[in-house]
Amino acid sequence: MNLEALNINVRFGDTHVLKDVSHTFKEGKITIILGPNGCGKTTLIKSVVKMFAKKCGMSYIPQEIYGNIGLTVSDLVALGRYNEKKFFNSENEEDLKKIDEALELMELKDKKDQLYDTLSGGEKQRCMAARAICQDAEWFIMDEPASNLDIVHSKFILDTARDLVKNQGKSFIIVMHDLNAASTYGDEFVLMKDGRITDVCDRLSPDKLADVFETKFGSVKTPSGKDVFYAD
C-alpha cells in the first residue's frame, strides 16, 4: 500500500511548521527526506505515523528516547513484539526467535542483559533498530537512524534496509543528513525547506541540493561511478 499523505498542516503555537504538505510515499522503496535543520522533516514523518499507524503495519524509530528507561536491551527489543491483545505479555516461541534474530543482526547479543541507559549512543541506535526489525512491520519510518553510528555500522544499517526492501518487500522512509549515504541508498528523495516539499526526485544533483540548503554544492565521480557531493 502506498502512503498517500495529503494536505498536512502542523502548527506549534504561532509557527507554521508544515505548510500544506502532500506526498505519496511509494511501497517497496527507500524514500529519503533531506533538508536543513528545522525544516519540518521530523514533524512530517511523525504526522505520517499518526495518519497511518492504525491502517498498516509500521515501526517508528525516533531520533532519541528520553529519560531513565530502566529496561534491559532484550526487554526493549522485546517491546517490538508487544501485542495489546495478549494479556500475558510473555513472548511465545516465534517472538523469542524474532527477538533473538534481531539482537544477533544488530550485534547486541552479548549486551542483551545490560540496561539500555548504560549503552553508548551508537549501541542505543542499534538497539532501537533491532526493536523495529523484530516488530516485523511493512513500513519502517526512521528519524536519523545512523546519526550516532560509526561509518561501518551506519553502512550496515542502510545495507540491512536495502536487503529488507529487496528480499522482503519492506518500505522505508528515512530522515538523514549524510547526503552521500542518501544518494547511495535512496530510491526517491524528498527535499524540504521551510515546512514545504520543494522537490521530489530519484537522483540528487548539486543544483537541487544548492537550492534546498542555500549553499553551493559540487560533485565528483568516484572510480565506481558514484556521485560524491560536497558543500563548496
Added chain:
Amino acid sequence: MLSHMREHKSSSDRFVIKFTIAAIMLICVMAVSCCLGSSDITLSDVIKYFTGRGDELAKTTLTIIGRIRVPRTLTAMLIGGALASVGCVMQGVFRNPMADPSVLGISSGAALGAAIAIVTGLNGVIFFEAFTGAYIGAVLGAIVTWLLVFTIAAQNGRYDTSSTLLAGIAISSIMSALITVLMTLHLEQMERVYMWMLGTFSASTTDKTKLLAVVVGLMMPILIWIAPRIDVLKLGKEAAMTLGVDQTKTLAIALAVSSCLLAFSVANAGIIGFVGLIIPHIVSFFGVTRMRSRLVLSFMTGAIFMVVCDTVCKTIVAPGELAIGAVTSLIGAPYFLFLLMSSRIRSGRERSSV
C-alpha cells in the same frame, strides 16, 4: 530454538521464585506484627485465631487481635503495597528514578483535599460505614496535583528529571502550607488534620480496612493490566502508536488509578513519605526490569516494608507510638539524598541504579 525457550523459562521461573519468597516473608512479618504491641499476645494465640480455634482464647485477647491488631496490620500491608506501586508507576511514567508521590507533592495534594472536606463539614459518611467525604476530597486533590505536576514539568513532551522534581517540590510546599493555613483557621479540627502531616495506622478500624481492601483489590489489577503499556510508552509517543498503545489514554488510566490508590492511602493513614521511592529501587536491585513484574514485586516489598516499619512504630516507644511517616522518612530520606548525590543517577550509566 531450545535455547530461547530455556532462557525464557528461567526468567519467568525467577519471577515466581521471587514472588514466593516475598509472599512467605510478608506472611511472617504480618504474623509477628500481630503479636507485638502494647499488650502481650503470643504467636500461638495469633495462629489459633487464624486457624479457627479463636474460642480457646480469652475474650480480651480475641478483641485485641480481631479489632486492633489484624485491621492495623492489614492496613499497613495494603497501604505499603499501594504506595510502592504508585511510586513504581510514577517512576515509569515520568522516566525518572526519583519520582515518588510524596516527593512530587501528590500526597500533600490528597491530604489537602481530605482536609478541605473535613473542615468544610463535607465529611459525612456516604456509604459502607467508612466511606466519607474525605476520600472524595483526597481523590480530587491527588488528581489535580498530578495534572499540575504533569503540565508544569512537561517540556515538548519530555519530563526532564530536575524540572519534574523542582515542580514537585514547589507544589508540595504550597499544598503543605495550605494545610497549615486550614489548620490555623479551624483550630478545633487541628488534631484530626495534623494527623495527615505525620501519618499513622493507629486509627485503623475493621470497616476502614475493608474499604481499603476493596479499593486496592479493584485498582491493583488495572495497574497490572496496563503496566506493559507504560514500558511501551518509553519508546516515545509515535513508536508507541505503531504498537497500538495510545499515550494519552494510557496516561489517563495510570493517573486516575494511581491517584485513587494514593488518595485512599493518604485519607486512611496520612502522608507517608519515600516508600514509593525506595521500594522500586530495591526491586530493581534484584534484577526486575519489566513494569509488570516490577509492579507486583513492588507491591509485595512495599507491604513487607510498611508492616515492619509499623511494628517498629508501635514497639520502640511502647506504650507510646511513633508516627509512621517519621520512620519511613528516617529510612527513606537519607536514601533519597544518596540517590540525588550519586552521579550514577544523573548520567544513568550505572547498572545498579535503574
